Amino acid sequence: MTVQTISPAEAKVLLAQGAALIDIRERDEYARENIPEAHLLSLSAIDKGDRLGPFDPFDTVIFYCQSGMRTSQNAQKLEAAxxxxxxxxxxGGLNAWxxxxxxxxxxxxQPLLVMRQVQIVAGSLILAGVVLGYAVHPGFFMLSGFVGAGLLFAGISGFCGMARxxxxxxxxRRR
Structure with a gap:
């Protein structure tokens, strides 16, 4: 079965007709902003086997994420859920909405998303390492290298120590 993409306006009409709306982002993203009619069922929860429903063949379920990328990449998984x-x-997800x-x-x-916090901290440490490396001692360049290595490891392994x-x-902490 082919999964259809719809505009936010079309989604609004379907919601008024009783369609279900599901946000597949993570809990911290959902807590910061979401569509009022949405239920949360994150991709990580779907991967663990969580489900909403039961649904009938005549039911319509609309999924969204931040930009539409996660939903389109995981369309078959969402369909199965x-x-x-x-x-x-x-x-276009929530951004288009x-x-x-x-x-x-x-x-x-609600706090900033953890990955945004990682970007802020990592960027600050790299910048500090470069500035201190030029202004104080070349050894501070190691700080930038260490953070860069950590980001490389996080990208390859999927584990980000700074995020943890x-x-x-x-x-x-959850509120």
Whole structure:
């Protein structure tokens, strides 16, 4: 079965007709902002076997992520998670939904996404290593190299030590 992509406006019409809306992003992303009618069923939860439903063949389930990339890359997995329902994907995800001026629930009191925090910390450490390497002592260039090696390892292995460390910080504790 082919999974159909639809615009946010088309999704809004289907939601008014009783379609289910599922956000496949992770819990921290969903807590920061989401579409009001959405239920959370993250990709990692789907991989662990979590499901919503049961659904009937005449049900319509609409999935979305931040940009539409995760939903399109995992369309078959999403389809299997709600079969036998008809599956649709919001083209452009939450970004397109917001661009069309549709309503969202946003909670800016939630912490920044952990990966954004990793980018901020890693970028700051690399910049500090370069500046200190030129201004104070060439040994500080090692700091930039160490952070770069950590990012390379995270990309290859899928394990990010800095993300694990940041997840444990007080500002990232679940509210």
């Amino acid at each position: 709600v079969e036998p329902a008809k599956v649709m994907l919001i083209e 917001k661009k069309e001026g549709q309503e969202i629930l946003a909670d800016s009191s 460390l940041l997840e444990g910080m007080p500002w990232n």
